[in-house]
Amino acid sequence: MKPKRLSYLLGLAALSLVLLLAACTPESRSSSGAPKAASGGNESTAEKVTIDFWTFWGSETRRPIIEKIIEDFNNSQDRITVKHTYLPFGDIWTKNLASIAAGNPADVIINDYADVNLRASKNQNTDLSEYLSKDDIEKQFYPELWKNVLYEDKAYALPFNTDTRLLYYNKAAFREAGLDPKQPPQTWKQLEEYAQKLDKKNGSTYERVGFYPLWGDFGVDSWLINGDGGNGYFGENDQLAFDTPGKISTLEWLKSWQDRLGRQTVDAMKADFGSGVSDPFISGKVAMYIQTGTYNTQIEEFGKDLEIGVAPIPEREEGSGHWSSGGGFVVEIPKGAKHPDEAWEFMKYLTGVDAQKYWALKNFDNVANIEAAEDPEANKNAVYKASVENLADTKVFQVPLSASGYKDLINPHTDAVFLGKETPEQALQGAEKDVQALMAKSK
Amino acid sequence: MKTTAETLKPGASGPQKKKRSRLARREELQGYLFILPWLIGLFGITLFPMLFSLYGSFTNYDVTSRMDFIGLGNYARMFRDDPLFWKSLYNTLFYVALMVPLTTIGSVLLALMLNERIAGMRVFRTIYYLPAVLSGVGVYFLWIQLLNPSTGLINTMLGWVGIPGPAWLSDPMWTKPAIIMMKLWSVGGGMLLYLASLQGVPSQLYESAKLDGASAFRRFWHITLPMISPVIFFDVVTSFIGGFQIFQEGYVMTDSGSGGPMGSLLFYNLYMWNQAFKLFDMGYAMAMAWVLFAIVLVLTLINLRMSKRWVYYEGGED
Numbered sequence: 001m002k003p004k005r006l007s008y009l010l011g012l013a014a015l016s017l018v019l020l021l022a023a024c025t026p027e028s029r030s031s032s033g034a035p036k037a038a039s040g041g042n043e044s045t046a047e048k049v050t051i052d053f054w055t056f057w058g059s060e061t062r063r064p065i066i067e068k069i070i071e072d073f074n075n076s077q078d079r080i081t082v083k084h085t086y087l088p089f090g091d092i093w094t095k096n097l098a099s100i101a102a103g104n105p106a107d108v109i110i111n112d113y114a115d116v117n118l119r120a121s122k123n124q125n126t127d128l129s130e131y132l133s134k135d136d137i138e139k140q141f142y143p144e145l146w147k148n149v150l151y152e153d154k155a156y157a158l159p160f161n162t163d164t165r166l167l168y169y170n171k172a173a174f175r176e177a178g179l180d181p182k183q184p185p186q187t188w189k190q191l192e193e194y195a196q197k198l199d200k201k202n203g204s205t206y207e208r209v210g211f212y213p214l215w216g217d218f219g220v221d222s223w224l225i226n227g228d229g230g231n232g233y234f235g236e237n238d239q240l241a242f243d244t245p246g247k248i249s250t251l252e253w254l255k256s257w258q259d260r261l262g263r264q265t266v267d268a269m270k271a272d273f274g275s276g277v278s279d280p281f282i283s284g285k286v287a288m289y290i291q292t293g294t295y296n297t298q299i300e301e302f303g304k305d306l307e308i309g310v311a312p313i314p315e316r317e318e319g320s321g322h323w324s325s326g327g328g329f330v331v332e333i334p335k336g337a338k339h340p341d342e343a344w345e346f347m348k349y350l351t352g353v354d355a356q357k358y359w360a361l362k363n364f365d366n367v368a369n370i371e372a373a374e375d376p377e378a379n380k381n382a383v384y385k386a387s388v389e390n391l392a393d394t395k396v397f398q399v400p401l402s403a404s405g406y407k408d409l410i411n412p413h414t415d416a417v418f419l420g421k422e423t424p425e426q427a428l429q430g431a432e433k434d435v436q437a438l439m440a441k442s443k
Numbered sequence: 444m445k446t447t448a449e450t451l452k453p454g455a456s457g458p459q460k461k462k463r464s465r466l467a468r469r470e471e472l473q474g475y476l477f478i479l480p481w482l483i484g485l486f487g488i489t490l491f492p493m494l495f496s497l498y499g500s501f502t503n504y505d506v507t508s509r510m511d512f513i514g515l516g517n518y519a520r521m522f523r524d525d526p527l528f529w530k531s532l533y534n535t536l537f538y539v540a541l542m543v544p545l546t547t548i549g550s551v552l553l554a555l556m557l558n559e560r561i562a563g564m565r566v567f568r569t570i571y572y573l574p575a576v577l578s579g580v581g582v583y584f585l586w587i588q589l590l591n592p593s594t595g596l597i598n599t600m601l602g603w604v605g606i607p608g609p610a611w612l613s614d615p616m617w618t619k620p621a622i623i624m625m626k627l628w629s630v631g632g633g634m635l636l637y638l639a640s641l642q643g644v645p646s647q648l649y650e651s652a653k654l655d656g657a658s659a660f661r662r663f664w665h666i667t668l669p670m671i672s673p674v675i676f677f678d679v680v681t682s683f684i685g686g687f688q689i690f691q692e693g694y695v696m697t698d699s700g701s702g703g704p705m706g707s708l709l710f711y712n713l714y715m716w717n718q719a720f721k722l723f724d725m726g727y728a729m730a731m732a733w734v735l736f737a738i739v740l741v742l743t744l745i746n747l748r749m750s751k752r753w754v755y756y757e758g759g760e761d
Contacts, residue, residue: 101506123508267610268593405722415705
């Protein structure tokens with residue numbers, strides 16, 4: 001039939017046109033991109049260069065802080081202007097990926113610690129060794145953080161901020177239960193004793209739970225680090241360390257907390273937790289709670305009358321170590337950015353003492369620059385001071401590339417323990433087996 | 444354009460075919476010219492990316508550093524070595540298998556009830572349709588509250604009749620049923636279609652059946668159901684396809700898109716998304732997309748086949 005054939009031909013014509021256009025794109029991109037970059041280099045001495053800086057800091061608290069830092073940088077010299085682009089947390093990294101693929105990325109971006117190596121292996125960020133050989137700033141950062149910006153011994157990002165987890169406790173509740181508010185629990189055993197004293201029951205329902213290890217911001221992974229001498233899932237040379245005696249008994253210990261309270265209580269109470277005034281610690285439903293250092297700003301905002309203390313995470317037994325876990329964000333130059341030299345200048349400023357000090361002071365967020373972190377002014381704040389001290393016991397882990405995505409394999413096993421479907425030993429063995437299979441395949 | 448017209452000639456002057464007038468051909472061509480922008484859209488924005496992803500599914504494409512041909516590697520890995528692929532497929536099939544019949548039956552029943560002629564019916568219709576207007580993340584957060592094991596409305600109501608409700612979103616056995624329940628709540632969209640078609644059923648059919656002494660159930664079974672079967676068919680096919688696309692529920696209603704307790708809400712598209720945008724394994728994700736496409740295609744074809752047995756079109760076939 002005629003109409004069919006005509007549509008077929010027209011379609012074919014349109015398709016070939018599209019394919020032609022698509023085939024042309026990379027070429028036209030590189031041909032127009034190359035001279036631009038070259039001229040950018042020439043201009044930089046004479047003309048001002050504008051660079052684009054992507055962050056996800058758009059909140060009322062954080063946006064003014066980062067924009068003040070940018071403004072200070074812009075005023076400190078007359079060669080580079082930094083433009084701030086805010087993108088929501090859920091979008092920023094997919095957008096980054098798309099813009100790198102399109103050859104038109106930001107010049108500087110805030111990104112996650114956990115995957116610096118993955119991004120480096122995929123050509124998504126820029127090797128900074130050349131810049132570092134000129135400006136040797138490695139020593140200004142915490143070594144634990146620096147470790148995580150390396151891929152094949154080369155740095156692909158600079159650490160910006162970090163976090164660490166602490167035990168917050170309610171001093172009024174301590175007094176009520178006959179505990180000394182100056183003596184927070186030091187060991188797991190004490191933690192259990194204190195928790196039982198702090199429990200407050202009304203009939204069969206809990207008005208207050210002394211402590212439950214998995215509420216708050218310290219998950220199973222973090223407890224396994226704490227209970228296994230500060231060792232994570234992956235050891236030297238990506239050796240797997242899942243079903244170690246330390247981890248198995250830690251998981252058993254975590255399960256015993258659920259057994260004590262009952263799964264129903266744990267599920268039901270957790271479902272009620274919110275943020276702000278309905279935060280379980282701020283509303284007094286929980287007497288001891290593990291959270292990051294910046295959680296204190298929430299307490300100050302929503303729980304003004306709360307009298308709190310902070311302490312390191314209790315250790316398994318005396319001398320085993322108050323291990324905590326951390327994360328945070330880095331600054332990096334997406335691959336293919338037009339102005340890497342200028343981007344580097346700005347990154348140096350962002351991670352330098354002045355900017356980092358300002359960030360710490362305004363946010364009480366842990367910063368990566370040691371000198372800035374230990375600045376006396378911010379350290380007047382007791383919680384901030386405790387969090388800086390806690391960094392010495394804080395572990396930040398890089399995931400081996402071949403194990404990317406391993407958490408999706410571990411979580412079902414650890415969930416199964418708390419549902420009574422697997423024993424801790426089975427779960428950790430099963431997780432190790434699954435992750436091993438994953439790593440074997442991707443090698 | 445002349446060239447295309449010329450290339451047409453051999454086909455047009457085929458044997459035993461009526462020659463069309465110049466005018467008719469011209470008009471035809473003009474017609475295609477008018478729709479050309481949409482054709483370009485279809486080919487450029489739909490077909491080209493599809494073909495690209497088909498090719499990509501045979502590579503180790505990661506968007507930024509490589510795109511090497513690896514043959515059936517992605518497909519082999521999926522079927523042989525990836526337990527999470529099977530889990531996500533199972534979760535999705537479980538959801539679709541329950542959600543499609545339940546929402547279909549639910550919306551037909553609702554439409555039947557709302558088709559009664561009683562006072563204030565408009566108000567009821569509006570109320571039952573309302574959930575279909577609300578959408579997205581707001582609804583999920585509302586349901587997270589409704590499903591709260593101790594203070595949520597659902598368990599409170601179950602408590603009135605002496606049933607201790609489960610921890611809906613933390614017990615892997617109940618997570619998917621909870622989401623299906625949420626879908627049942629917003630059957631208003633389908634209900635509207637059924638309502639419209641119910642009102643199109645000629646009343647003389649019911650009258651003559653009544654004269655013959657048919658019971659209410661028989662009238663429903665032999666008149667109503669066949670008459671609205673084309674709409675049921677349409678609804679089933681579209682909710683089948685929509686069901687396989689489930690993503691947001693798993694992403695929003697679990698901690699940071701982790702797939703929920705024991706991975707029980709790790710739906711196919713969520714896992715695919717994680718592979719593509721968290722692990723940058725785009726080639727693998729593309730292969731997953733094509734497998735899903737094949738599954739949906741086969742199921743839709745089966746649906747179409749089966750429809751001949753139970754869908755009644757007024758005016759007969761052809």
